[in-house]
Amino acid sequence: MKYIAKLSMIALLSTSLTSCALLHQIRSYCQVQPGLCIFVSVVTAGVIISALASSSAAAGVYYPYYTMSDRRLKTHVRRVKTLDNGIVIYSYRYKGDNRNFVGVMAQDVQKLKKFRHAVRRNAQGYLEVNYAKLGLKLYEPKLMAQAGRAAQKRAIAAAN
DSSP states (O other): OHHHHHHHHHHHHHHHOTTOTHHHHHHHHHHHOHHHHHHHHHHHHHHHHHHHHHOTTSSOBOOOSEEEOOGGGEEEEEEEEEOTTSOEEEEEEETTOOOOEEEOOHHHHHTOGGGGGGEEEOTTSOEEEEHHHHTOOBSSHHHHHHHHHHHHHHHHHHHO
16 A cells, blocks of 8 residues: 555656656556556546546646547557546557556547537548537646647558
């Protein structure tokens, strides 16, 4: 239990301090206990999403732009939580990127009549979501947007 508490605290700190020296300790421990690290990551992501979804004073911002959220551009997808409004939250990585993100799958949001207006198809045929239209805040929206665009570029290059 002591390790879970320590990893949870380190995981929360590492979301904002990605160059932190403690990340080396996390990586070393996660090589020995990968199952526990995945569990702690998913629980931590759930706690962050719950806080963001339920508190208007929570950290994070309403990002009024469309962000790449097409399932085809993501890997390591794990369901974290289904919100009361039906939106499913996942942890994932964009293909070709080793950073973890927490968000939605555009394909899921499209199925929710109440939120279809938050999804659009871009010129390259990939789906994007406007998180502000979902009423969700993002912790690092610009970082997520950049990672999504990079994944789309890699996918297009691989297809050609």
